[in-house]
Amino acid sequence: MTREDDSELRDTALEATELDRRLTATWATPPGLWGALSTVDHKIIGRRYITTAVVFLALGGLLSLLMRLQLAQPEARFIGPDRYNQIFSIHGTNMMFLFAVPVMQAMAVYLVPLMVGTRSIAFPRLNAFSYWMYLAGGLLLWIAFMLDAGPDVGWFAYVPLSGPEYAAGKRADIWAQMITFTEVSALAVAVEIVVTVFKQRAPGMSLDRIPLFVWSMLVTSFLVILAMPAIMIASTALILDRLVETHFFNPAEGGDVLLWQHLFWFFGHPEVYIIFLPAVGMVSTIVATFTRRPVFGYLGMVMALISTGVLALGLWVHHMFVAGLPRLGESFFTASSMAIAIPAGLQIFCWLATIWAGRPIFKTPFLFVIGFMVIFVIGGLTGVMVASVPFDTQVHDTYFVVAHFHYVLVGGAVFPLLGAIYYWFPKFTGRMMSETLGRWVFGLIFAGFNLTFFPMHILGLRGMPRRIYTYQPEMPWSGLNMLISLSAIILAVGFLLFFIDAIRSGRSGAPAPSNPWGASTLEWATSSPPPPYNFARTPVVGSLEPLSDNPDMLPVAAGLRVDCRELLVTSVVEAIPEAREPSSGDSIWPLWAALATTATLIWSIFTPWAVVWGSIPVAIALIGWFWPKGTSEDDS
Amino acid sequence: MLIEGTGFALSIVVYLYLMSLAPSWPLNAAPPDLLAGTSLTALLVASLVPNLFLARWARNQNLLKVRVGLIVMSLLGIAPLILRAFEFPAMHIKWDQNAYGSIVWVMLGLHTTHILTDLIETLVLTCLMFSRHGDNGRRFGDVSDNAMYWNFVVVTWLPMYACLYWVPRL
Amino acid sequence: MRTARPLLLSVIIAVAPGCSGNQSALNPHGAPAIHVEHLIIGTVAACTAVWILVMVILGLALLRRRRAAADSAKSEARLTMTVVAAVVATGVIIAGLTIASFYTTRSIGGPESAALTITVRGQQWWWQIFYASSGATPGFQTANEIHIPLGEDVNIRLESADVIHSFWVPSLAGKQDLVPGRSNSLLLRAEKPGVYRGQCAEFCGLQHSHMAIVVIAEAPVDYERWAAAQRGDAMVPADPDAAAGQAAFLAKPCAACHTVRGTPANGTTGPDLTHIGARQTIGAGLLETTRGSLAAWIADPQTLKPGNNMPMVPLTSVELQNISAYMESLK
């Protein structure tokens, strides 16, 4: 590595300000609309991704308020059955596919490259493409809803209700195609994360020094890769049944109705851990920072993540306990579902031990973690309850299950996420969120949440099925429903305050230093917000907590080029530097490819020929994407 | 490839699942004719030989041989498509007749799209290798990735072939 | 032609709500539901204890006074021991819960032994019910209301005519789906006489909310009396209004969809109305059966139960009154 002529300028040759200038020139996104549309900077895309997902959270939340309005009283007439069915289907679909999964992946898109100390995510163009696909899928769902063509078959769209015979119109097709959009984008991100984590870690970050959040995203990404093909097959088969009269789900012609359920839940169950595991990683990160010590039992935590991931693939039947499968098989799924309490418990115990041994600081992110513990354990325990077949025969498809999954989804994923947003907001924006407002937000959401969802357990046991748009006055449910609806207002006020805080702080919050919490992972080793190239010099890691070992001076590795985008590739296990690898530059082609794919997918709701004709522009866009442009990134 | 492999595996699982439910299998159809499918299988397996050579040449960055190899592989990508066209009628069933027809057509279709995408990729690479962008480490890397992908397409076909052609004869 | 609108409005206001009865897993009166209730109480108690324990430890961990410099190696080892112990305890508890769950399933048993089999066919959005013939006694059909003899095992065979539904009468037993192309079964065994309400639990489209079913458990003699009455053909209307109603019923499209045994009406799209007047509710639990509610329903089913599969048949108010009288007379 001695050649240092201008065509191959290395960072070794430059001092700090000059290095910054050169690297910025190489990595920065050009200003203007074109720059914004063609950028592949993982931080810009990650921020976009997060913002979009949070907007979907707000929209989905507004839908839930409409439901609560309708359900507050018996036989209310605010919303008719047709609208109501669209509303709860879109609430569920939106929350799962457009909010929860993408927001977790979005956090990873932003954070993982920083946490492993590299300059960019792997396959940055694919990353841009995945965002556009996600956005298109979200718009498809919501525009359809505005046009009164929103899916109305529930978030798991059971056949035959969603099949050709009973779901006329295009509503169910829109649901199925929206799935395709979000799956494509989720799969793309999963592949990027896996490669980033395996091949781009900072030198010295061997497997046992990977931050727990990164581990959790790695396991999550594998789950995505293994589980999502099932829903792809399922939704494709559904579209084929509806469009070209295949008979996958038609019992009259040898098809089977439960086949759908098996395929859906083979994906759908891992899906909930795809949402939950990243949240676990966030909790570990926050706990470590705010108890001022590393998380207790690192190895145990990693094993828990992996075993949850493995077990997750073997539980799907617990969503089908009353579908009439053989009892013996169901018992197996009871045992395996309950078994997942062991890794979950292990994690809880390790966090408790960490807090016990540490010195807690009660800042807003940590408050959300405490809220998470209180709520998630309830949700997990009700999960253990419904895992029992006889128990489940009474509560399946009732508000008890609605309570279970909001406890685990909101308590287990949204609470950690809110904590994580308070925690990483300074890194994302360079500004702090308000600590005072944060306490109010936490208090309102915590109280509002429990008041809203705890009574649902009781409603379920007292016979109230889910997915009903109304109930009769003589059913003994109206009091609790009114309480729930009123409490949902408290919850909504809490969220509103959160949005206000986020928007206000983003504009005029106190400027953040590079490491405001005294945290120990690499993302805090660079400025807030980070420069386009993340790290001026690649950090070298000597322990699990690189910043607390050596708070002022992080050892760095040098030798990367500064005149073109280049990053360091390291070995999978030990993270020993192996090579310098170019990283693609900005490109508009991912957007074109996404547009072409979008047009094809939407058109194919109407005619199968769309796939044939649509593949032409898609192929053109892909060739344009990969065709070498003669830049140095392409050629080295 | 892990993703697609899972997809292929699942399609086989669906096939076997539907079979397990059916009173007789194939449902209201004769077992498929073997000729087209078997010759396609033979052809695919045979195509592995030039493909492995191509991969080796790409590793050695031998431009000339890679060019030749790519042309051969392009042709070997087109030939199975022709045979595939005969496979669909050999199934003696249409996709909209019953669930057996549906899964059989989807499995064939799924695999065909993989042949097709690989073929297009091979064609594009062939053009590239004849252009000024050709002689370049990254392009050779692309060629060996592409060869790898073809191996995958061939290998995944084998269980599908067994499933489509031989399971109905059990 | 005068339509029935004004009458309808007054009737809707007057109509008393349908029957409610028991519909709660916590108020069990059937053997399977009682077993499950025990399981529910036990499991919830165990889990509550676990939660309280975890919360207490969390509270202590957060608030405990920290000693300046503890022997860190020793305290780490103690923590490790504690965590391992907790994980082992978790394993023991879930093993216990799993065993309790299996045991409950076992004690509920299957419907194989039942003497009486009733077939329930779910339809969007009502329940079609068949009592099988046994020996010389013929079977019969009814809708939305099941009678069962007290203290006897009854096998409910579950089938679907269209989409998936779920049969759930929580006070008697847990639920079981009705899956098109498959046939499931469920054991019922009422331990106390009463009227038990149930409701479709699997989302099945527009009127999933109004797909209730009533199960009446009664002493075996009462049950036999009821069954004998059900087997018979429909009563011949005595009252002149009802007789006129019968004529109108047969002349209008009603007969194309509904069966009234003993008359030419033999449609199969809608519920069998042979003994509709004897059922407690109409419209799958929507309204209590009275002449007024029948009139309201027939005059405008789409307002009362939007989207259901019975169209509004234009009738004059006289026709409507007569038909309602006729329906009510079909005891």
Ligand code: HEA
């Ligand atoms: C983030 C999402 C998330 C998470 C983490 C979980 C976690 C769990 N879930 Fe849940 N679940 C959902 C989301 C989630 N679930 C959703 C969305 C649905 C409904 C879908 C729909 O129908 O719409 C659902 C439905 C669902 C069902 C189907 C119910 C039905 O439809 O009838 C079942 C059944 O077994 C189940 C079980 C479990 C179990 C056993 C866990 C376990 O992982 C929980 C483990 C955690 C703990 C147990 C707590 C911590 C442990 C301790 C403190 C140790 C001590 C514990 C003991 C001694 C027991 N879930």
Ligand code: HEA
């Ligand atoms: C992560 C997932 C997630 C989240 C966060 C939520 C959040 C909420 N959910 Fe949801 N829910 C599901 C996932 C989720 N849900 C799923 C999967 C289903 C099943 C669907 C199905 O059956 O198919 C379901 C079903 C479901 C039902 C059952 C419907 C039925 O069966 O008929 C109900 C009923 O009360 C409900 C309520 C709520 C409420 C009150 C919230 C609250 O927590 C929401 C709080 C948020 C807000 C209130 C937003 C506040 C926003 C503002 C105030 C606007 C500010 C705007 C700007 C600044 C732009 N949900």
Ligand code: CUA
């Ligand atoms: Cu039938 Cu819900």
Ligand SMILES: [Cu+2]
């Ligand atoms: Cu699950």
